[in-house]
Amino acid sequence: MTTLDVSAVRTRFTGQVVAPGDDGYDGARALFYGGHDPRPAVVIRPADPAEVASVVRLAQETGLELSVRCGGHSPVGHSVVDGGIVLDLAHLRAIAVDVEERTVWAQAGLTAGDVTKALAEHGLAVGFGDTGTVGIGGITTGGGVGFLSRKYGMTIDNVLAAEVVTADGEILQVDDTHHPDLFWAIRGGGGNFGVVTRFKYQLHEVPGVVGGMILLPATPEVIHGFLREAAAAPEELSVIVNVMPAPPMPFIPAEHHGSMVVMGLVCYAGPAEEGEKVLAPIRALAEPIADFVRPITYAEMFMEEGDDEYHPTATARTMYADELDLGRVTQIVEQLRTAPAPIRVAQFRPLGGAVDRVAADATAYAHRGRAFMVNIASFLDGPDTRAEREQWVLDTSAVAENGVPGAYVNFLTEDGATRAREAYPGATWDRLTRVKQQYDPGNLFRRNVNIPPAG
Incomplete structure (x- = not known):
C-alpha cells in the first residue's frame, strides 16, 4: 500500500x-x-x-x-x-431511448427514479425496485425486485447488454454472445466482477397503472387474506405488504398512530377497469384506514425523495417462505406486537409470475421458484439497543422462514459474509467463483457480498 x-x-x-x-x-x-x-x-x-x-x-x-x-x-x-x-458513478448520467426498438441505454450514475421518469415520457418502463433514489447499478447487478416483477420479471431479466470495466482496466461490451459468462454473472452476482458503466434494457409499454398505498388494520386474517389474494391474482399485480406500526403521518388518522397496520403498496400494470376488479377482494378484507390506490402513471409509484438528513439505522434479515398460512402469520403478528423497538416491520413480497418463468440457471439469481420474499427489520435507538433488536429479528425470522434457506443479495446486511452461499447456492456459487477467477483474480472488487475467486 x-x-x-x-x-x-x-x-x-x-x-x-x-x-x-x-x-x-x-x-x-x-x-x-x-x-x-x-x-x-x-x-x-x-x-x-x-x-x-x-x-x-x-x-x-x-x-x-x-x-x-x-x-x-x-x-x-x-x-x-x-x-x-x-x-x-454520479456523473455518468447519459440516457438514450429507442422508442421504436423499445430499448434504452442508461449509464449507471442514474437512479431508478431518473430512468423511470425519462421513460414515462414515452409510455415505456422497465421494472426496478420500489425506491426512486436507488442507483440502477446496484439494484440491477443484484437482481431487482419491484412493482413490475410479476408481469415483466426482475430488472436483470430485462438487461440486454452492458458495458463493464474489469479489474485490469479493460472496457468490455458484454451480452449473450460477447463475454457470455461475465454477462451471466453481472445479472444477480452483484458488483463482484467489474464496474458496470451502462446497461441496455428491454422496455415495456406501461402507459398507466392502478397503484399506490392502501392502509388496513393488521389482523392476522387481513394480512393472510392480502397475501393470499395477491399471490393468486393475475401477474399484472405486484404488491409489497408491510406490517408495521402506523407512522405519525398527516394522512393517517391520529387514533391509528402507533397501532399495527398493513401498509400495502400495490401496482396493477394493466387496464384500470381490470385493476379495480382485481383489487376489490383486497379492499374488502377490512375498512381501509387510508386508500390512495388509483389510476396513475407508473412513475408516480416512486414517492418523492425524502429528507436528505434522514439516515435510518436498523438491523434486518432477508429470506424466503414457501407458504405463509394463517397460523404462521398469527405468530409473526404477535412477534411484531411485543417487539422491543418502537419501529419494526415485517415485509412480504409475493413472487411468481414472470419471475418464475425464467430458468434458475439463466442468471446468477437462483431463487426463481420461491413463493414469497420476506424481510424482517427493527430500527435502532442507539448502539446499545443493537443486541436486543438483532435477537428479535432472528427470532421473528425463525417464525417466518420456511423451505430451503435462501437470501436476496440486495437485502443482505451484516450477515452478508456468512450467508453468501444462501444467496448463491450450489452450482450458482461454483460458476460465479470461476467467473470471478477469470475477471477479478485478485479480488479487487470485494466491497460487496463477496464471491472469492475459485481456488
Whole structure:
C-alpha cells in the first residue's frame, strides 16, 4: 500500500476529485443508511468510462481498497470505504431511448427514479425496485425486485447488454454472445466482477397503472387474506405488504398512530377497469384506514425523495417462505406486537409470475421458484439497543422462514459474509467463483457480498 498523492490524482482526471478538507467531502462520503462514518482518502467522480478504467488502475497501483458507489443505498456501507478510493458513478448520467426498438441505454450514475421518469415520457418502463433514489447499478447487478416483477420479471431479466470495466482496466461490451459468462454473472452476482458503466434494457409499454398505498388494520386474517389474494391474482399485480406500526403521518388518522397496520403498496400494470376488479377482494378484507390506490402513471409509484438528513439505522434479515398460512402469520403478528423497538416491520413480497418463468440457471439469481420474499427489520435507538433488536429479528425470522434457506443479495446486511452461499447456492456459487477467477483474480472488487475467486 502506498500513500495517495491527491494533488497528482487531481491532474489525472477531468472528473471531480473530492478529498478530506474539500467543500462537499462530507456529502460525498454520506450514505443513505446511518451507523456509518467512513472517511475515504479520495472520492473520484469520473467523467466517462475511460476515467472509470483509470480509477480502477489507480486502485491497483496504490493497493488502496476500492469501493464503487451508485446510489449509496448499501445497508452495510459497501458504497464508501474508510481510507480508500471511492469510485462514484454520479456523473455518468447519459440516457438514450429507442422508442421504436423499445430499448434504452442508461449509464449507471442514474437512479431508478431518473430512468423511470425519462421513460414515462414515452409510455415505456422497465421494472426496478420500489425506491426512486436507488442507483440502477446496484439494484440491477443484484437482481431487482419491484412493482413490475410479476408481469415483466426482475430488472436483470430485462438487461440486454452492458458495458463493464474489469479489474485490469479493460472496457468490455458484454451480452449473450460477447463475454457470455461475465454477462451471466453481472445479472444477480452483484458488483463482484467489474464496474458496470451502462446497461441496455428491454422496455415495456406501461402507459398507466392502478397503484399506490392502501392502509388496513393488521389482523392476522387481513394480512393472510392480502397475501393470499395477491399471490393468486393475475401477474399484472405486484404488491409489497408491510406490517408495521402506523407512522405519525398527516394522512393517517391520529387514533391509528402507533397501532399495527398493513401498509400495502400495490401496482396493477394493466387496464384500470381490470385493476379495480382485481383489487376489490383486497379492499374488502377490512375498512381501509387510508386508500390512495388509483389510476396513475407508473412513475408516480416512486414517492418523492425524502429528507436528505434522514439516515435510518436498523438491523434486518432477508429470506424466503414457501407458504405463509394463517397460523404462521398469527405468530409473526404477535412477534411484531411485543417487539422491543418502537419501529419494526415485517415485509412480504409475493413472487411468481414472470419471475418464475425464467430458468434458475439463466442468471446468477437462483431463487426463481420461491413463493414469497420476506424481510424482517427493527430500527435502532442507539448502539446499545443493537443486541436486543438483532435477537428479535432472528427470532421473528425463525417464525417466518420456511423451505430451503435462501437470501436476496440486495437485502443482505451484516450477515452478508456468512450467508453468501444462501444467496448463491450450489452450482450458482461454483460458476460465479470461476467467473470471478477469470475477471477479478485478485479480488479487487470485494466491497460487496463477496464471491472469492475459485481456488
